[in-house]
Amino acid sequence: xxxxxxGVTISSFLRRARMDRAAELLRAGDAxxxxxxxxxxxxxxxxxxxxxxxxxxxxxxxxMGGKRKSYSQGKLVDRPRxxxxxxxxxxxxxxxxxxxxxxxxVI
Numbered sequence: 033x034x035x036x037x038x039g040v041t042i043s044s045f046l047r048r049a050r051m052d053r054a055a056e057l058l059r060a061g062d063a064x065x066x067x068x069x070x071x072x073x074x075x076x077x078x079x080x081x082x083x084x085x086x087x088x089x090x091x092x093x094x095x096m097g098g099k100r101k102s103y104s105q106g107k108l109v110d111r112p113r114x115x116x117x118x119x120x121x122x123x124x125x126x127x128x129x130x131x132x133x134x135x136x137x138v139i
Contacts, residue, residue: 037125051087058092065092
Protein backbone atom coordinates (compact mmCIF):
# COMPACT_ATOMS: atom_id res chain seq x y z
CA UNK A 33 0.00 0.00 0.00
CA UNK A 34 2.84 2.41 0.88
CA UNK A 35 4.64 1.65 -2.37
CA UNK A 36 1.48 2.31 -4.38
CA UNK A 37 1.15 5.73 -2.75
CA UNK A 38 4.80 6.85 -2.91
CA GLY A 39 6.46 4.79 -5.61
CA VAL A 40 9.06 3.41 -3.19
CA THR A 41 9.08 0.88 -0.39
CA ILE A 42 8.99 1.98 3.24
CA SER A 43 12.54 0.74 3.80
CA SER A 44 13.80 2.63 0.73
CA PHE A 45 12.08 5.80 1.88
CA LEU A 46 13.52 5.53 5.40
CA ARG A 47 17.00 4.68 4.11
CA ARG A 48 16.92 7.73 1.85
CA ALA A 49 15.72 9.97 4.69
CA ARG A 50 18.54 8.71 6.92
CA MET A 51 21.14 9.28 4.21
CA ASP A 52 19.82 12.78 3.47
CA ARG A 53 20.10 13.64 7.17
CA ALA A 54 23.64 12.23 7.36
CA ALA A 55 24.64 14.25 4.30
CA GLU A 56 23.20 17.40 5.93
CA LEU A 57 25.26 16.79 9.08
CA LEU A 58 28.41 16.21 7.06
CA ARG A 59 27.81 19.17 4.75
CA ALA A 60 27.24 21.54 7.67
CA GLY A 61 30.32 20.25 9.48
CA ASP A 62 28.17 19.32 12.47
CA ALA A 63 29.50 15.75 12.57
CA UNK A 64 32.31 13.59 11.31
CA UNK A 65 31.49 10.40 9.40
CA UNK A 66 31.26 8.22 12.51
CA UNK A 67 29.05 10.74 14.34
CA UNK A 68 26.78 11.14 11.31
CA UNK A 69 26.43 7.36 10.97
CA UNK A 70 25.57 6.94 14.65
CA UNK A 71 23.17 9.89 14.61
CA UNK A 72 21.08 8.39 11.81
CA UNK A 73 21.07 4.95 13.41
CA UNK A 74 23.95 3.01 11.85
CA UNK A 75 26.11 1.15 14.36
CA UNK A 76 28.32 -0.26 11.59
CA UNK A 77 30.45 2.34 9.88
CA UNK A 78 31.17 -0.01 6.98
CA UNK A 79 27.46 -0.59 6.35
CA UNK A 80 26.79 3.16 6.57
CA UNK A 81 29.57 3.82 4.05
CA UNK A 82 28.18 1.19 1.67
CA UNK A 83 24.63 2.59 1.83
CA UNK A 84 25.94 6.17 1.46
CA UNK A 85 27.82 5.19 -1.70
CA UNK A 86 24.77 3.39 -3.11
CA UNK A 87 22.60 6.43 -2.39
CA UNK A 88 24.86 9.22 -3.65
CA UNK A 89 27.11 7.44 -6.12
CA UNK A 90 30.38 8.15 -4.31
CA UNK A 91 32.12 7.07 -1.13
CA UNK A 92 31.72 9.33 1.90
CA UNK A 93 35.37 10.34 1.94
CA UNK A 94 35.46 10.84 -1.82
CA UNK A 95 32.39 13.07 -1.71
CA MET A 96 33.91 15.00 1.17
CA GLY A 97 37.24 15.35 -0.61
CA GLY A 98 38.91 14.56 2.71
CA LYS A 99 37.73 17.86 4.18
CA ARG A 100 34.39 19.05 5.45
CA LYS A 101 34.85 22.44 3.83
CA SER A 102 35.43 21.08 0.33
CA TYR A 103 32.50 18.72 0.76
CA SER A 104 30.12 21.52 1.69
CA GLN A 105 31.25 23.53 -1.33
CA GLY A 106 31.06 20.53 -3.65
CA LYS A 107 28.00 18.68 -4.82
CA LEU A 108 26.88 15.15 -4.22
CA VAL A 109 26.11 13.09 -7.28
CA ASP A 110 22.55 12.18 -6.41
CA ARG A 111 20.79 9.19 -7.87
CA PRO A 112 17.22 9.60 -9.13
CA ARG A 113 14.53 9.33 -6.49
CA UNK A 114 12.51 6.89 -8.48
CA UNK A 115 8.95 8.18 -8.87
CA UNK A 116 8.96 10.12 -5.61
CA UNK A 117 8.40 13.80 -6.39
CA UNK A 118 9.78 15.27 -3.17
CA UNK A 119 10.44 14.35 0.41
CA UNK A 120 7.70 16.70 1.60
CA UNK A 121 5.13 15.19 -0.75
CA UNK A 122 6.18 11.68 0.25
CA UNK A 123 5.99 12.57 3.93
CA UNK A 124 2.47 13.89 3.47
CA UNK A 125 1.49 10.69 1.69
CA UNK A 126 2.87 8.68 4.61
CA UNK A 127 0.90 10.72 7.11
CA UNK A 128 -2.29 10.29 5.09
CA UNK A 129 -1.67 6.56 4.72
CA UNK A 130 -1.07 6.14 8.46
CA UNK A 131 -4.23 8.07 9.25
CA UNK A 132 -6.22 5.82 6.91
CA UNK A 133 -4.70 2.70 8.45
CA UNK A 134 -5.53 3.95 11.92
CA UNK A 135 -9.10 4.67 10.83
CA UNK A 136 -9.59 1.08 9.72
CA UNK A 137 -7.83 -0.25 12.86
CA VAL A 138 -4.90 -1.81 11.06
CA ILE A 139 -2.42 -0.07 13.35
